[in-house]
Amino acid sequence: MTASDTPAGAGGARPAAPSALRPRPAGPPGRPPERTTPARPEGVPPVVDCGVYVDGVRQEPAEHAQALRQATEQGGFVWLGLYAPREEELADVAAQYGLHPLAVEDAVYAHQRPKLERYDDGLFMVLTTATYVEHDRLTATSEVVDTGEVMVFLGDHYVITVRHGEHGSLADLRQSLEQQRDLLCLGPAAVLYAVADRVVDDFVDVAAAVEEDVDELEASVFSPERTDDIGRLYQLKRELLSLRKAVSPLLVPLQKLAERQVDAVPEATRSYFRDVEDHAIRVRDQIAGLDELLTSILQASLARTSQADNEDMRKISAWAGIIAVPTAIAGIYGMNFEYMPELGWRFGYPLVLLVILGAIVLLYRGFKRNGWL
Template sequence: MAQQPARTPWRERLPGLLRRALARPAHAAAPARPANPDAVVDCAVYVDGRRRPGRPHYTDAYAQTRRRRRSFVWLGLHEPSPAVMAEVGRTFDLDAFSVNQSLADGHRPTLQRHGTVTLLVLRTAGYVEHTELTGTSEVIDTGDVMVFLGDRFVITVRHGAAGALTPVREGIQDRPAVLAEGPWAVAYAVCARMVDLYLEVAGHVEQDLERVEEMVFARDRSADVQQIYQLKREIVEFKRAVLPLQTPLRTLTEPRPDGPPPALRPWFVEVEGQLARAVDRVGAYDDLLNSILQSRLAQLAVEQNNDMRKIASWAAIAAAQTAIAGIYGMNFANMPELNWRYGYPAALLVMATAAVTLHRLFRRSGWL
C-alpha cells in the first residue's frame, strides 16, 4: 500500500492562502446612485402617512413606492433646469407639455388633467418690507408653485422667493392621519399654505393703505399720485394671484373620480372659505385705493383751481395799477390835472387805494 504524503499544517499554509486571496481580482462594487440635483429641496418616501428615514434619490424613492402599499414619494423642486426637469419627467412619466410648462413662472392658477397626472398651479405671494412707500417700491413679491399629482407621487415645482414649502412639509408630517390619504394630502397642505400667505400679505397691505390714506387727508397732503399708482399696481398683481384660484378650489371640493379622496374634501372646503376671505379683502382694498386715488386727484384739481384764482387776483390788482399808470403816461396836452402840483402824489394814492381795496375784496371772497 502506497504511503500518502503528509499534509502541511494549516499554520504553514496560511500565508500562501492569504497571498492567493489578495491576488484575486476583487469584484467591482455596484455603482452608487448619484446625489439629488441642487434643484431638489427635499425628497422623501411616505408609508401610511409617516416619512421613511433618509433622503433617497428620487428614482430610488419612486421605485420603493412601487413595492409598498399605501406609499408615495414627495419630490420638492425649486427652479429646476431644463435638463433636471426633463429627467424628472422621464422618471415619473410626465407629458412633455407639462414639463415645459413647469420651467417658467407667471402662470395663471388652474387645474389640469394630463392622462393619469393632475396638475395644480397656484400663485405664491410674499410681502416685501419697506420703510416708506415710493413710486417704485416693490410691495408684493409673487411667484408660482406647480403640483404634479400621480397615483404614487407628488412633485412640487416652485419659482420665485416667496412661498417656501419647507413649513408645509414640516406641518403636514405632524399630521400622519391626513398624510395617509396620499398625494392629495400634500395638495391640500400647499393650498392651505398659499391661502394663509394671501391673508398675511393682505394684513400688511392694509397697513400701507392706512398710511396712504392718512397722507392724502393730512393738512400737508404729502401723498404723491405716483405712490398711489404704485400701490395700486401691486394690488392688481396680488389680485391676479388670489382671484383665479377660486375656480380650481371649487372644482376640488366637488366629488370627482379623479379628485381628492372623500376624507379630504372637507379640508378643501375649509381652504375655499379662507380664500373667500382673502378675495373679499383684496377686492375691498382695490375699491378703497380707487377712492383714495380719486380723492387725491380731486384735491389736485382744487389746488390748481386755487392757484389759478390767486394768480387771477394778483393779475387784477396789477392791472389796476397798470391802467392808471398807462392813462397818465400818454402825455396829451389837454389831460386833466396834468399840470397840477399834487397830481403825481394823488395818482400814487389812487393806485395804492385801488390795490388795497381789491386785495381786501379778494381775501373776503376766498381768492387770496
C-alpha cells in the same frame, strides 16, 4: 385633448416623456421673446428633499430614483421637492414617474395662471405664490408684491412639488406636516391641501400688509399738507393687480377640489379644500375692496389736485387784477399830453397815489372776502 378634469392621451395611454422639451417660440420679429423662469443659482441642487411616507410616517431616506418603487411596494407615497429644475433634470424625473410632457413643459417654463388639469390618472396644479416686499416708504417705483410659482404633480403614490422664485420654500411646511400623521395618512392629496393652504395664508398676510400701505396713502391724500401721491397710487394699484391675478384664478381649481369627485383626491380631503376655498374667497373680496378704495382715493387725489390748481389760478387772477389798477392809472398819466388835468396842480401827485392805494385796498378786501386770496 387636454383640459381641466379631462384625461389626456388617446385611449388612456400615457405618452412617453420626451428626452428634451420643446423650446418656447421666440415670438414674431420685433417682439421680445417669451419670459423664462429665473435660473437656479449655481451649486444649488434641483432636488430639495425626497421622502417616502407610509401610514403618515416618513421612512428611511431613499434616493428619489428608487423612492417611487419603495412607496408603491409599501402602500405609501413619495414626496419629491424640486427647485427651479432645468429641462433635462425634469425630463429625467418625468420619465421615472410617467409625467405628461405638456405638464412638464409648463413646470419648466412656468409663468402659468393658477389651474388644475388632469392627465390620465394624475393631476397637475399650478399655484401662484406671493410675498410682501418690505420698504421704508412707498414710492412711484416701489415693489410691493413679489410673485413666484409652485407646481404640484399628484398621483396615486407620488406628489412632486416644483418651486420657482426666491420665496415660497416648502421645507418648513414639510416639517410641519410630518408632525401631523393623521393628515399624512390621507395620502398625496394631503400635501396638495397643505401647499394650497400655505399659499392662501401667504395671500392673507400680503393683503394685510398692502392694506397698511393703502391706509398710509389715504392719510397722505387727505392730510392738510399739499402732496403729490398720483405716482404712488398708480404703482400700488399695479402691485395690487398682480396680487389679484394670483388669487382670483385659484378659486376655480379649489372649487373643483372641494365640490367635485377628482381622481387621486379622496372624499375625506374635500372639507379641507373647502376651508382653503373659503379663505381664498375672503382674500379675493379683501383685495377687491382695497382696489375700489384705491380708486376712490385716486379720484379724490385728482380732485384735490384740480382744486389746488383752481385756487392757484384764482390767486394769480386776483393779484393780476390788483396790479392792473396802478398800472392803468400810471399808464394814463404817463401819456404826457400838455393839457392833462391835475398836471399843474400841487396836490395832483399825492391824490393819484391815494386813489391807487385806496383802489388796491378795496380790491384786496373784496378778493379776500370771496376766498380768492
